[in-house]
Structures are given as structure tokens and as C-alpha cells.
Amino acid sequence: MGGMAETSARLLRLLSLLQTRRDRSGAELAERLKVTPRTVRRDIERLRALGYPVLATAGTAGYRLGAGADLPPLLLDDDEAVAVAMGLRTAAGGSITGIEETSVRALAKLEQVLPSRLRHRINALRSATVPLANTGPTADPDTLTAIAAAVRDAVRLRFGYRAHDGTESVRTTEPHRLVHTGRRWYLIGWDVDRADWRTYRVDRLDPRTPTGPRFTPRTPPDPDLGGYTSRAISTSAYRYQGRFTLHVSAETAAERFSPTTAAIEPIDEHSCTLRAGSDSLDELAIYVAGTGFGFRVHEPPELVAHVRGLAARLGEAVD
Numbered sequence: 001m002g003g004m005a006e007t008s009a010r011l012l013r014l015l016s017l018l019q020t021r022r023d024r025s026g027a028e029l030a031e032r033l034k035v036t037p038r039t040v041r042r043d044i045e046r047l048r049a050l051g052y053p054v055l056a057t058a059g060t061a062g063y064r065l066g067a068g069a070d071l072p073p074l075l076l077d078d079d080e081a082v083a084v085a086m087g088l089r090t091a092a093g094g095s096i097t098g099i100e101e102t103s104v105r106a107l108a109k110l111e112q113v114l115p116s117r118l119r120h121r122i123n124a125l126r127s128a129t130v131p132l133a134n135t136g137p138t139a140d141p142d143t144l145t146a147i148a149a150a151v152r153d154a155v156r157l158r159f160g161y162r163a164h165d166g167t168e169s170v171r172t173t174e175p176h177r178l179v180h181t182g183r184r185w186y187l188i189g190w191d192v193d194r195a196d197w198r199t200y201r202v203d204r205l206d207p208r209t210p211t212g213p214r215f216t217p218r219t220p221p222d223p224d225l226g227g228y229t230s231r232a233i234s235t236s237a238y239r240y241q242g243r244f245t246l247h248v249s250a251e252t253a254a255e256r257f258s259p260t261t262a263a264i265e266p267i268d269e270h271s272c273t274l275r276a277g278s279d280s281l282d283e284l285a286i287y288v289a290g291t292g293f294g295f296r297v298h299e300p301p302e303l304v305a306h307v308r309g310l311a312a313r314l315g316e317a318v319d
Contacts, residue, residue, distance in 0.1 A: 007046075010043060011043055012075070013033060014044075014047065015047060015052065017032060018054060018063060018064065018065040019065055023057050023063070025062045026062070026063065027061075078118055081110070081114060082121050082125070084110060085107065085111065086122060086125060088107040088110065089103075092107060092144055093138060100180035100185075101178055101180055104145065107145050108149045108152060111145050138203060139184070139203045143202060143205060143206070144178065146207045146209075147175055147178055147202065147205075150207075151177060151178065153214070154174075154214055154215055154216070155211040155212060155213065155214050156172060156173065156174055156192070157172075157173050158170060158171070158172050158173075158208040159207045161200060161205055162204040164204075171198075171200070172193060173198070174215045175187055176197075176217065176220055177220070179226060181229060181230065184201060185202035185203070186199050186200060186201055187199070187200045187202055188220070188221075190218055197220075197221040199228075199229055227263065227265075229259075230263045238277030239278075240277060240278055240284060240302070241276075241277050241300065242274075242276050242297070242300070242303055243273065243297075243298045243299045244288055244295050244298065245271055245298065246272050246273075246274050246293045247270065247296075248293045248294075249266070249269055249272065252293075253272050253291075257274065262274055274288065281306040282306070282310075284303055285297075285307050
């Protein structure tokens with residue numbers, strides 16, 4: 001077994017040497033690894049068999065690591081690992097639109113294998129840096145990676161949760177997906193006690209450790225999880241659920257309404273359905289009228305009556 005372990009350790013050292021500079025000669029590699037050039041050639045073949053694209057360079061009898069069809073494991077030094085983790089944490093905050101969810105998955109993988117000395121460095125760096133654009137509460141990267149790991153491993157997650165009215169509860173979920181809406185992070189999960197799908201705001205969530213038992217993932221409530229999240233968060237929490245037809249395309253409407261405040265579904269090229277929730281009829285009416293788009297209100301009935309009354313009052317104000 002000793003020989004096998006030595007070979008593995010040597011292959012990792014060889015890989016590390018090939019990753020740090022473009023071309024290295026066989027003689028140089030042999031000297032650094034304290035083996036014969038013949039052993040280096042054999043090790044290079046072993047690396048190729050493992051899927052590492054080690055290229056021989058003409059003329060210098062040297063070797064370099066090229067780009068392959070698949071991404072082989074990368075060996076990062078301390079500074080590089082810290083830089084990658086910090087970059088992923090920044091991207092997870094939504095600074096680059098469209099890669100937030102992927103960043104959190106990658107961050108969960110990286111943080112799983114980070115030595116504790118690097119964790120301390122990352123946390124020190126994080127507490128010393130202040131994000132510039134803070135648009136309300138942000139999700140903690142540690143919370144995001146804890147949720148991402150539970151989603152990946154399909155294990156139950158218990159967490160303390162603050163509802164929008166301030167009430168605190170402990171929830172047990174089968175976490176399904178993390179969704180970033182452009183402003184906030186949400187967890188979509190199966191609520192075990194309520195036996196139903198629920199959407200939770202990650203900034204109001206405090207994971208309890210350890211995680212629970214494994215579960216078999218269920219079929220999600222809707223294949224379009226982004227749309228599902230938008231509908232869940234823009235309407236369900238409110239007393240009044242408004243439904244309107246807007247006389248503009250869904251693309252034009254989407255420029256004015258964020259997915260956290262309204263859900264938009266196209267009808268045709270010139271119109272779309274808008275769903276938005278509020279605890280105030282006035283707020284709903286003025287919110288939609290304030291866009292300047294032509295619209296028709298369908299429900300709830302109280303809102304239809306309210307808009308009629310508001311129109312009459314506005315008419316009297318200028319007659």
C-alpha cells in the first residue's frame with residue numbers, strides 16, 4: 001500500500017507543478033519530484049488516463065496542462081481558494097445577474113473542503129468589506145451554502161423562521177431549490193408539518209444544525225420554479241389578490257414590475273396578465289395606474305368597485 005500512496009502523492013505534486021507554469025521539461029519535473037525521467041513519463045501517462053490533458057511540447061521535451069473536454073479537479077493554493085470563495089460569495093449576492101444560483105452550488109462544494117484556517121481568513125475579509133449597493137435585507141452566504149448543501153444531499157432542514165408579520169416559528173422542510181429573483185433569495189421546499197409546498201425568504205431564515213434524515217425528492221409544484229416563486233411571493237401573503245390585463249407586451253411590463261412585486265404572464269404580443277397582491281385596495285389601484293399603461297381590472301370584486309369610485313372622485317376633482 002505504501003507504494004500506491006507514494007504514487008498518488010507524487011501524482012498530486014506533479015499535477016500541482018503542471019498547474020503553476022506553462023511549460024516544464026521532463027528533467028526539471030524529475031528533479032523536483034526526486035524520481036527518474038522514466039517515472040515522470042509513466043506518471044504523465046497515469047494523469048492522462050485520469051482525464052488530465054497533459055500536452056507534450058515540441059522541441060523542449062516539456063509538458064504543459066491544456067484544456068480538456070471536461071473540467072478536471074483543480075488544485076488551488078490558499079490565496080486562490082480565498083479569492084474564488086470571495087468571488088462566489090459576491091456573485092451569490094446578485095452582483096452578476098443570472099449566475100447567483102450556480103455560484104451558491106459551487107460555493108457549497110468549495111466550502112465543504114476548505115481548511116479551517118482559510119475559513120477564518122474568508123470570514124475576516126468578509127467582515128472587513130461592506131457591499132455598496134444594499135437594497136434591503138440580504139441573505140447570509142453561510143446560510144445560503146448550508147441550504148444549498150441540504151438541497152444537494154436531499155436531507156431535511158430545520159430552521160427558525162420570522163414571518164412578514166414578525167411571528168417566529170421553527171419549520172421542518174424537504175428543501176428543493178434556491179431561487180434568486182433579482183432582489184432576494186428564496187427557498188422552495190416541502191413543509192413537513194403543513195404537508196404542502198412553501199416559499200421562504202432566506203434572509204428571515206436561521207438553519208438549525210445538524211440536518212435531518214435523507215428524503216426522496218418530490219416532483220416540484222411547477223416545472224417553472226421562477227414563475228412559481230414570483231406568483232407565490234407577489235400575491236399569496238396579501239389580503240387582496242389583484243388580477244389585471246395590461247395593454248402592453250409582457251416584455252414591456254417586466255421592465256416596470258419586479259418579480260418580487262408582481263407576476264406577469266403573456267396573453268399575446270400586445271397584452272399580458274398582471275397579478276399583484278396588497279393589503280390596501282388604494283395601493284393596488286394606484287400602483288398599476290401609476291405605470292401609465294392602459295389596463296383593465298378583473299378581480300377581486302372589491303377592487304373593481306374601488307377603481308370605479310376612485311375614477312369618479314378623480315373626475316370630480318377636475319370638473
